[in-house]
Amino acid sequence: xSKSGPPNLQSASRPRQNGLLTSGDMARLGKSxxxxxxxxxxxxxxxxxxxxxxxxxxxxxxxxxxxxLVADLRAAGFSxxxxxxxxEAKSRHNAAAAAAREVLGHLDGHIKPMRKRVAxxxxxxxxxxxxxALLRQCTLCHHGQRFPDRCADCDVVSALEQVPxxxxxxxxxxx
Amino acid sequence: xSKSGPPNLQSASRPRQNGLLTSGDMARLGKSxxxxxxxxxxxxxxxxxxxxxxxxxxxxxxxxxxxxLVADLRAAGFSxxxxxxxxEAKSRHNAAAAAAREVLGHLDGHIKPMRKRVAxxxxxxxxxxxxxALLRQCTLCHHGQRFPDRCADCDVVSALEQVPxxxxxxxxxxx
DNA sequence: TTGCTCCTCACGTCACGTGAGGTGGC
DNA sequence: TTGCTCCTCACGTCACGTGAGGTGGC
Numbered sequence: 439x440s441k442s443g444p445p446n447l448q449s450a451s452r453p454r455q456n457g458l459l460t461s462g463d464m465a466r467l468g469k470s471x472x473x474x475x476x477x478x479x480x481x482x483x484x485x486x487x488x489x490x491x492x493x494x495x496x497x498x499x500x501x502x503x504x505x506x507l508v509a510d511l512r513a514a515g516f517s518x519x520x521x522x523x524x525x526e527a528k529s530r531h532n533a534a535a536a537a538a539r540e541v542l543g544h545l546d547g548h549i550k551p552m553r554k555r556v557a558x559x560x561x562x563x564x565x566x567x568x569x570x571a572l573l574r575q576c577t578l579c580h581h582g583q584r585f586p587d588r589c590a591d592c593d594v595v596s597a598l599e600q601v602p603x604x605x606x607x608x609x610x611x612x613x
Numbered sequence: 614x615s616k617s618g619p620p621n622l623q624s625a626s627r628p629r630q631n632g633l634l635t636s637g638d639m640a641r642l643g644k645s646x647x648x649x650x651x652x653x654x655x656x657x658x659x660x661x662x663x664x665x666x667x668x669x670x671x672x673x674x675x676x677x678x679x680x681x682l683v684a685d686l687r688a689a690g691f692s693x694x695x696x697x698x699x700x701e702a703k704s705r706h707n708a709a710a711a712a713a714r715e716v717l718g719h720l721d722g723h724i725k726p727m728r729k730r731v732a733x734x735x736x737x738x739x740x741x742x743x744x745x746a747l748l749r750q751c752t753l754c755h756h757g758q759r760f761p762d763r764c765a766d767c768d769v770v771s772a773l774e775q776v777p778x779x780x781x782x783x784x785x786x787x788x
Numbered sequence: 789t790t791g792c793t794c795c796t797c798a799c800g801t802c803a804c805g806t807g808a809g810g811t812g813g814c
Numbered sequence: 815t816t817g818c819t820c821c822t823c824a825c826g827t828c829a830c831g832t833g834a835g836g837t838g839g840c
Contacts (some may be wrong), residue, residue: 462793472794477830492838494794500782513730514737518829527734528784534760538751541783545745552738555688559731562689563724570720576713585709607675607682608716609703647820652804667812669820693803704822 458487458496468505475505481518483508484527515555516548524548562604569605572598576609633662633671643680650680656693658683658700690730691723699723737779744780747773751784 461472464484468475478484479495484504486495504525511521525542531537575594579585589595590611601611636647639659643650653659659669659679679700681775686696699719706712750769754760764770765786776786 460794471831473831474829476795481829490794490838492794493796494838500785503778503782505781510733510737510827513735524783529761533757534754534764536751537760538748538754542745542748542752545741545748549738549745550740550743552734556731556734556738558685558717559689559727559734562685563727563731566720568725568728570717570724573713573717573720577710577717579709579713582708585712586707589709603678604682607678608699610675635820640813646805648805649803651821656803665820667820668822669812687803 458498459502460497461495464502464505467502468507468509470509470609478508478518482521483518483522499551505558514552520544520548565602565604568602569608572601573609632678633673635672637671638674639680640678642677643684645680645684653680653683654691656697658693658697689727695719695723740777741780743777744783746781747776748784 459467461475464470464475465472475484476495479486483502484497486501487498488496490496507526508518508521511524512518516524524541527541527544528537531540572595576589579594580590581592584592587610589609592611593599595609595611605611634642636650639645640647640652650659651670654661659672659676661676662673663671665671683693683696683700686699687693691699699716702716702719703712706715716759746771751764754767754769756767759767764784767786770776770784780786
């Protein structure tokens with residue numbers, strides 16, 4: 439607000455159209471695409487508050503919040519059907535307690551699979567990193583005649599107390 | 614091996630066919646489906662060592678290891694194309710050092726996105742769990758006249774120092 | 789007025805699922 | 815011989831991507 443402040447960045451986040459957002463704004467701010475924004479409207483996950491005379495969609499910011507949550511849930515492995523049920527769970531009831539129980543039911547069903555996904559990702563990360571450590575040794579290997587098939591005889595490989603499963607597949611060693 | 618041991622479980626894991634595995638064995642042991650096993654063969658990710666006279670596929674156990682790694686990488690968000698490049702990286706070279714560098718290149722490119730996915734999952738888990746804690750209070754709510762629209766005025770909700778974003782979308786509170 | 793953005797079809801793609809109709813193997 | 819499993823098409827589905835051809839808005 440002072441003259442010596444940073445340059446005006448409004449054009450970068452662009453809340454034009456008397457506070458409403460275009461499809462492009464939604465895509466940019468929600469790290470998505472205009473096609474996805476329109477597709478999510480088609481299946482009933484978000485909805486523009488209005489359209490311009492020329493047919494351009496205009497969204498309030500709460501729809502941006504919805505878009506962001508949908509995107510995050512998708513990246514976490516939820517189906518659009520799962521997400522819609524979760525988002526609509528509250529509106530199927532006219533008492534707070536019942537609505538809360540409904541939403542809780544959906545949440546409870548999803549949290550365990552999410553934990554399993556995290557555990558899988560972490561196990562796989564550990565395996566790939568162990569494989570990476572092994573292969574870094576192999577970049578120094580000069581046993582050309584041994585390479586394609588007889589790596590399992592190598593002392594670098596066999597020195598490992600446990601060849602990770604991923605390395606066994608990627609490097610065709612282990613047993 | 615003693616008579617008093619546990620019952621024979623061989624029929625459960627079933628390594629029939631002189632040590633080779635059928636498509637059904639692969640599916641069961643790899644936690645996949647026969648359709649997926651055949652599809653992965655179609656795109657060149659796994660391959661049966663032979664077929665029976667009647668056309669039934671027979672796989673050695675290293676193909677089961679491949680199937681398991683492919684399944685894990687898929688669950689971690691890799692595309693089949695990514696996976697194929699990773700699995701074939703070694704065979705494109707005839708020197709160990711060059712092959713190791715190639716495989717390392719692919720691995721390095723995938724590990725950062727995996728870390729980001731883990732971070733997203735964990736952030737989302739934390740948000741959904743905070744939402745769950747809030748909604749557990751709401752299951753005790755008796756302010757029927759306030760419910761659909763005026764939850765933001767509620768002291769339970771406003772007592773939270775920070776309403777998680779997910780709760781803002783799922784419960785239409787916050788701002 | 790010139791670009792850049794937005795619009796609506798509509799077909800393509802990726803990774804399988806799901807029958808239909810038929811044969812194999814302990 | 816009876817089931818259960820496997821086989822090959824082939825079409826369906828989910829979640830968008832990708833043009834084609836045309837219009838809107840600062």
